[in-house]
Ligand code: SF4
């Protein structure tokens with residue numbers, strides 16, 4: 001029996017149209033705008049001044065708190081300005097503008113393709129490099145990676161789970177790196193596993209990606225046969241179901257454990273990292289390359305095959321530049337998504353620039369994405385059947401519309417992971433998640449407020 | 454590209470809509486409709502036509518002129534009620550009785566509660582039960598009108614339903630019934646009960662299309678089979694056997710199409726099982742010990758009223774709790 005998470009889930013159409021497009025490297029534009037808020041937590045503080053010369057990989061902003069991350073320049077050139085600029089949602093955020101001159105990297109960065117399999121012995125040094133290289137989780141939440149890799153005192157990791165599920169429709173960037181950078185990902189996994197005290201590492205991949213399963217399995221066996229420190233790494237095939245890549249769902253699928261409400265994965269001995277994060281860890285620790293690039297998918301049903309791409313981009317590239325380079329925004333597109341169609345964000349501003357966690361430009365047509373007219377709840381229970389957290393969205397919707405905070409908390413609105421399964425499934429087109437999201441925010445504020453008293 | 458749309462996630466939506474679900478229920482009912490029309494001919498066509506037309510007309514008029522709400526005719530739920538009501542009546546029912554049934558189903562049971570989604574009782578069952586109480590003679594007139602084709606098994610037992618026969622003459626009266634025959638051509642009874650195979654075909658379609666979950670239906674069958682099995686083993690001279698109880702008295706029609714009505718059944722799977730067991734028990738209690746020879750409609754109505762309570766106590770298992 002193939003494993004999967006035990007509660008709810010849906011099966012939206014896979015639509016991995018760009019899965020066979022090899023990763024291409026985007027040329028560097030003449031100018032980049034690098035945001036200081038590319039991670040979960042406090043925005044970083046700029047440490048360069050206008051007029052400074054910077055190299056690729058040089059620190060340009062420092063963490064401003066425990067949960068924060070370094071930001072590096074993705075190009076070489078001159079700092080032109082530091083100031084507010086609109087991000088993809090249209091909100092102002094500090095960006096560092098750099099005029100590109102040449103492509104000169106900081107010293108120590110190893111840009112060769114040689115695979116480095118020997119893992120440094122000193123865990124402290126490893127963690128330091130991960131932190132100094134600005135590695136954050138690339139599966140969506142962009143949580144600083146080194147924080148997750150240092151379990152708080154008294155907690156121990158029983159399993160490192162590498163998330164290769166890529167359960168969102170359309171996205172293929174993780175799939176491509178699993179095919180093209182398999183060994184690097186496995187080295188990254190071995191590094192993280194060592195830091196966590198040698199717990200087993202499981203790479204979870206959904207069944208609809210047989211080539212990725214094959215490539216990763218082969219990479220694991222090869223490294224186990226030729227190098228030290230690779231025992232206890234395995235690939236696990238998971239049944240296809242959305243949201244398999246949700247942290248809580250993946251822990252349930254792989255370990256058969258469930259994180260308590262408001263708890264953290266480490267409470268049940270789990271650490272989850274995306275395969276792309278693992279690659280970033282490899283580059284940081286083995287190659288001394290800070291996180292300034294990532295892979296994104298350009299896709300959509302309204303794009304012809306030759307305009308489907310998987311691009312290696314540098315952070316700070318304007319999305320409009322990438323869209324133009326890829327052949328322009330298609331006529332039929334009414335919505336452009338950054339991220340997957342289930343949890344990604346609609347882009348309000350195509351002048352916004354790429355960040356560490358950028359994963360796609362997804363074009364959706366009106367027919368695909370415009371919601372139908374809302375009608376009465378027919379109590380079909382499909383939303384509850386779909387909810388991977390076992391919540392009852394129809395009930396939360398009712399309570400939220402009547403501002404019933406106690407009932408909302410009793411019925412666990414705070415556990416909602418905003419996966420969108422409920423809204424996706426509702427035949428009456430009720431905007432369940434829109435309403436639940438607001439209520440969740442309110443209830444969490446109430447719970448936090450209580451804790452402080 | 455003109456203007457970019459910005460709205461919260463998710464950005465995709467299932468193709469399933471209220472309308473497509475209701476239409477699927479109608480499709481699932483088609484085999485039963487075809488069989489009933491073939492066997493009961495013009496009179497069944499008339500019952501079906503009057504029932505569907507009056508349900509749709511009432512839905513339209515009431516939502517538009519009395520409730521002044523957006524018209525819900527397009528969601529196909531009135532068609533479902535119309536077809537179900539017709540299949541729940543004998544083919545000989547006069548048109549005006551059918552119309553009264555539609556008034557009770559759509560006008561009273563559905564729209565006075567606030568329309569689709571708000572009603573407590575299944576509209577078609579409410580209509581049928583009202584007619585059963587108000588017009589017992591019409592509702593138990595099982596003479597077989599001339600159909601387009603005929604079958605000896607059907608013709609042989611005109612005049613009373615099998616359950617009615619048991620009511621009058623005890624188990625003796627149904628000796629010699631061929632169950633295999635009943636699978637295909639049930640005898641007497643309301644038009645929709647004619648062919649078990651046709652109804653099961655509909656059930657399979659609903660399951661495959663994921664319109665309904667099987668829990669409610671299966672727990673009704675299970676309960677009826679176990680309950681009647683025990684009594685039948687104790688005394689086969691007095692009590693009818695499980696196969697007979699499963700195949701007659703509208704049990705299939707009710708358990709597949711009416712007990713599973715979204716609005717009037719529990720939300721959770723656990724709730725569905727409790728609901729189904731309740732219907733099964735009540736049906737058998739009414740059949741064995743009650744005044745009416747058949748009990749499915751009453752059982753469903755009674756359990757409909759308990760649904761809010763079941764929903765209150767049965768919740769799905771939550772993650773990590
Ligand atoms: S968005 Fe929240 S309520 Fe809706 S299905 Fe996902 S977890 Fe459940």
Ligand code: SF4
Nearest residue numbers: 377378380381383426
């Ligand atoms: S899916 Fe929509 S219609 Fe069905 S119970 Fe949930 S909210 Fe109601």
